[in-house]
Amino acid sequence: MLVLARRLNQSIMIGEDVEIVIVDIKGDQVKLGIKAPRNVSIQRAEILQEIQEENRNAVNSNINPQTLDKLGDLFKKKGIIPK
Amino acid sequence: MSLLIDSKPFGRIEIDDRQIIVFPVGLFGFEKYSRFALIEESPDSVFKWLQCLEDKNLAFIVIQPELFTSTYVPIIPPSELKSLKLTKIEDALIMVIVSIPGEDPDLMTANLQGPILINKKDLIGGQFISRDETHPVRKLILDNKKTPERV
Numbered sequence: 001m002l003v004l005a006r007r008l009n010q011s012i013m014i015g016e017d018v019e020i021v022i023v024d025i026k027g028d029q030v031k032l033g034i035k036a037p038r039n040v041s042i043q044r045a046e047i048l049q050e051i052q053e054e055n056r057n058a059v060n061s062n063i064n065p066q067t068l069d070k071l072g073d074l075f076k077k078k079g080i081i082p083k
Numbered sequence: 084m085s086l087l088i089d090s091k092p093f094g095r096i097e098i099d100d101r102q103i104i105v106f107p108v109g110l111f112g113f114e115k116y117s118r119f120a121l122i123e124e125s126p127d128s129v130f131k132w133l134q135c136l137e138d139k140n141l142a143f144i145v146i147q148p149e150l151f152t153s154t155y156v157p158i159i160p161p162s163e164l165k166s167l168k169l170t171k172i173e174d175a176l177i178m179v180i181v182s183i184p185g186e187d188p189d190l191m192t193a194n195l196q197g198p199i200l201i202n203k204k205d206l207i208g209g210q211f212i213s214r215d216e217t218h219p220v221r222k223l224i225l226d227n228k229k230t231p232e233r234v
Contacts, residue, residue, distance in 0.1 A: 038160070038162040039162050039165075041163065043212060047196065047212060048111060048212070050196070050220050051111045051112075051194065051196060051197035051210070051212065051220060052111045052112030053112070054180070054182065054194050054197065054220045054221065055110055055111055055112045055113060055143070055180065055194075055197070055210075056112055057182050058143055058144065058180045058181065058182040058194070059113075059141060059142070059143060061144055061181070061182055061183035061184075061185070061191075062183075062185045063144075063183045063185070063188055064092075065092040065093060065124050065132075066124075067188065068092075068124075068130050068144065068183075069124045069125070069128055069129075069130070071129075071130070071188060071191070072128055072129030072130050073129075074225065074230060074231060075129045075150050075151070075231050076127075076129070
């Protein structure tokens with residue numbers, strides 16, 4: 001991993017069109033400004049990790065399709081008709 | 084055109100090729116799997132299965148979120164919708180992935196933060212991150228009276 005020291009208002013470039021600016025530093029919190037093309041997806045890493053983990057969790061749902069369909073009947077009783 | 088596939092919930096079944104959806108970049112944590120079929124027990128099944136065609140043991144249970152939450156609209160940047168050849172979210176079929184704990188199915192949850200969006204016309208799908216941070220990764224589907232929690 002490349003480690004760079006930066007001061008307030010300094011920035012780094014990633015490639016030609018992504019710029020990360022240090023906008024504010026308070027205690028142990030750093031505010032970053034990110035300038036990037038619209039097609040670059042920017043996410044907090046922990047959100048992505050949480051969704052990955054939940055996907056793995058979901059795949060391990062062990063339920064047989066008949067039991068699952070019975071659970072679905074709860075929706076039909078409520079009058080919520082699926083499309 | 085119909086074809087035979089091996090599925091985790093139903094074993095070998097016949098599906099229509101219009102049920103096959105290509106996920107160009109897979110799902111989060113499952114990036115290398117790109118072909119899935121949307122299958123169901125019967126046409127009016129509430130829960131459906133997103134069955135991977137490349138691995139029989141990989142199948143997600145999915146549900147349309149409007150069946151238990153009437154207010155949910157994921158916030159997805161238009162630049163990301165473009166990857167599905169869509170310009171607005173209203174044109175997408177929205178499904179969310181369900182996790183069901185083996186010991187107590189009533190505690191099933193849906194992932195509202197990472198919805199699956201599908202372009203039904205071009206049969207392309209993707210998993211996206213809703214920018215509304217109030218959308219939880221684990222939203223209880225049934226309330227304690229065992230009815231769908233519709234708020």
